Amino acid sequence: MAEPKAFFLSTPIYYVNDAPHIGHAYTTTAGDVATRWRRQRGEEVWFLTGVDEHGTKVQRAAEKGGVSPQEWVDRLVAQSWLPVLETIDAANDDFIRTTEPRHRDRVQLFWQRVKDNGYVYSAEYEGPYCVGCEEFKLAGDLAEGEGEFAEQLVCPVHGRPAEQLQETNWFFQLSVFADRLLQHYEAHPEAIQPRSAYNEVMSFVRQGLVDISMSRSSVSWGIPLAWDAQQVTYVWFDALLNYATAVGYGAEPGTADAERFARVWPPDVNLVGKDILRFHAVYWPAMLMAAGLEPPRKVFAHGWLLVGGEKMSKSKLTGIAPEQIIDTFGSDAFRYYFLRAIQFGQDGSFSWEDMHARYTAELANGLGNLASRGTAMVVRYRDGELPAGHDLTDAERQIVDSLARTVSVADPAFCELDFSTGIVAVKEFIDLVNLYVTEQEPWVLAKDEAQSARLDVVLATICESLRAIAVLYNPLMPKAMSSLWEQLGAQAQLGPRAEQRIVDVASWGQLPAGTRITKGDSLFPRIEEA
Numbered sequence: 001m002a003e004p005k006a007f008f009l010s011t012p013i014y015y016v017n018d019a020p021h022i023g024h025a026y027t028t029t030a031g032d033v034a035t036r037w038r039r040q041r042g043e044e045v046w047f048l049t050g051v052d053e054h055g056t057k058v059q060r061a062a063e064k065g066g067v068s069p070q071e072w073v074d075r076l077v078a079q080s081w082l083p084v085l086e087t088i089d090a091a092n093d094d095f096i097r098t099t100e101p102r103h104r105d106r107v108q109l110f111w112q113r114v115k116d117n118g119y120v121y122s123a124e125y126e127g128p129y130c131v132g133c134e135e136f137k138l139a140g141d142l143a144e145g146e147g148e149f150a151e152q153l154v155c156p157v158h159g160r161p162a163e164q165l166q167e168t169n170w171f172f173q174l175s176v177f178a179d180r181l182l183q184h185y186e187a188h189p190e191a192i193q194p195r196s197a198y199n200e201v202m203s204f205v206r207q208g209l210v211d212i213s214m215s216r217s218s219v220s221w222g223i224p225l226a227w228d229a230q231q232v233t234y235v236w237f238d239a240l241l242n243y244a245t246a247v248g249y250g251a252e253p254g255t256a257d258a259e260r261f262a263r264v265w266p267p268d269v270n271l272v273g274k275d276i277l278r279f280h281a282v283y284w285p286a287m288l289m290a291a292g293l294e295p296p297r298k299v300f301a302h303g304w305l306l307v308g309g310e311k312m313s314k315s316k317l318t319g320i321a322p323e324q325i326i327d328t329f330g331s332d333a334f335r336y337y338f339l340r341a342i343q344f345g346q347d348g349s350f351s352w353e354d355m356h357a358r359y360t361a362e363l364a365n366g367l368g369n370l371a372s373r374g375t376a377m378v379v380r381y382r383d384g385e386l387p388a389g390h391d392l393t394d395a396e397r398q399i400v401d402s403l404a405r406t407v408s409v410a411d412p413a414f415c416e417l418d419f420s421t422g423i424v425a426v427k428e429f430i431d432l433v434n435l436y437v438t439e440q441e442p443w444v445l446a447k448d449e450a451q452s453a454r455l456d457v458v459l460a461t462i463c464e465s466l467r468a469i470a471v472l473y474n475p476l477m478p479k480a481m482s483s484l485w486e487q488l489g490a491q492a493q494l495g496p497r498a499e500q501r502i503v504d505v506a507s508w509g510q511l512p513a514g515t516r517i518t519k520g521d522s523l524f525p526r527i528e529e530a
């Protein structure tokens with residue numbers, strides 16, 4: 001039997017005109033949690049991220065910085081974009097840069113094929129172009145300006161007028177794909193999520209599509225066309241292809257790259273912010289259709305992190321660097337907070353107060369307290385040796401049943417990128433176990449020799465619950481769960497936590513009697529409000 005296809009998830013590739021802010025880290029974190037969850041289920045996974053290095057925006061940033069574009073991107077990638085992956089604890093399988101030869105060669109090959117298939121022609125373009133979006137704007141895309149731009153039409157995302165362009169360049173015959181896209185999406189409504197994004201794309205495509213310029217003659221920082229060295233590939237039509245070039249599109253048959261492509265294609269999820277939905281749900285699948293490749297199975301558009309009601313952005317000086325938060329709260333809390341507090345797909349605001357309040361209530365007092373109480377009591381009352389927990393009463397059976405229900409909610413939720421539902425399901429289980437501890441009062445049982453067997457059951461129940469929590473939260477908070485796994489002595493008994501499968505997590509009684517429990521550092525130390 002053929003092996004199942006690997007689960008392939010990508011983040012957008014980020015512009016390296018500037019350093020990352022938490023809006024960028026948000027997309028990568030979501031992708032990382034989703035793919036770690038899949039790995040925890042035992043699936044083969046390919047998690048791709050990277051950077052978008054070409055185009056006018058990057059070229060101008062380099063000019064302003066007084067260096068060549070290549071020097072600019074090399075420096076920013078090394079100093080900011082690669083380190084941020086460590087800061088947020090991302091476990092990506094690959095990192096693509098669009099200046100790499102593997103990308104350049106395959107982009108040239110791709111467009112040559114699309115041209116050979118008859119979908120590329122030369123024509124004159126005249127119209128507005130927003131450098132912030134790197135996008136040719138259509139009449140309906142622009143809005144009335146305000147303040148210094150009053151009475152002008154501006155880009156609604158960047159609040160600035162678009163530049164008027166006039167060029168002879170090569171066009172991609174997007175218009176001929178409108179019907180095929182509509183048919184594809186009618187047959188696969190799950191292919192664009194959330195539903196609001198699906199509706200937006202369908203109404204855009206139903207209005208009919210116009211052909212779009214796929215090259216630029218007035219830009220030099222890009223990938224030259226294979227058949228016309230005077231023109232570079234339009235930056236979006238270079239960037240979108242990273243999802244294919246990075247996994248081996250166009251590689252020689254029989255090579256490792258070609259095998260990779262066969263294992264992962266098509267993408268299971270192209271994760272994007274809602275601002276770049278049209279590129280991913282209209283242009284991208286049309287390009288693939290033109291080249292005879294299968295389109296992505298799902299494009300998921302998440303919302304924006306807002307500051308003062310507007311999209312956080314460096315150009316508006318509202319960007320917060322991920323390390324500003326992580327230095328105080330740690331990467332686990334960062335990952336937890338953004339996926340827990342904001343329904344994935346909707347916009348959300350960040351505030352220190354909210355972050356601090358949730359950290360204290362849910363991580364320090366909730367999970368952290370349960371872990372430290374549970375391990376400390378085994379150390380204190382049983383010299384660190386996990387007792388056997390026979391004779392479960394209704395109170396324990398309630399915990400066992402609740403764990404099974406938790407998994408049955410969390411698993412589909414994480415698979416569907418509904419992170420907050422998955423996280424809350426586990427959190428409610430933690431709350432239930434904390435309540436169980438309070439009600440069972442093991443510290444009272446410990447004073448009565450006659451209650452020794454009962455105390456054993458309670459301690460075993462707490463530790464077994466912690467074992468399950470460590471597995472379920474491992475994709476979300478790998479550092480803290482590593483520490484918890486160690487404190488539970490689980491590594492020696494059950495093996496690495498990454499190898500614990502979601503499908504088995506609810507089977508009760510895995511941590512055997514006699515396991516050495518230790519009391520380690522607090523998982524989520526209390527933090528004074530700044």
Ligand code: MSP
Pocket residue numbers: 011012013014015022023024026027052239240241242271272273274275276303304305306311312313
């Ligand atoms: N380079 C293009 C993407 C090419 S993908 C083939 C690009 N880069 S970007 O750096 O501007 O944005 C990358 C991602 O970061 C997008 O998904 C975008 O939505 C996300 N975010 C940027 N600012 C954001 C917020 N304030 N909030 C949430 N996500 C945001 O577009």
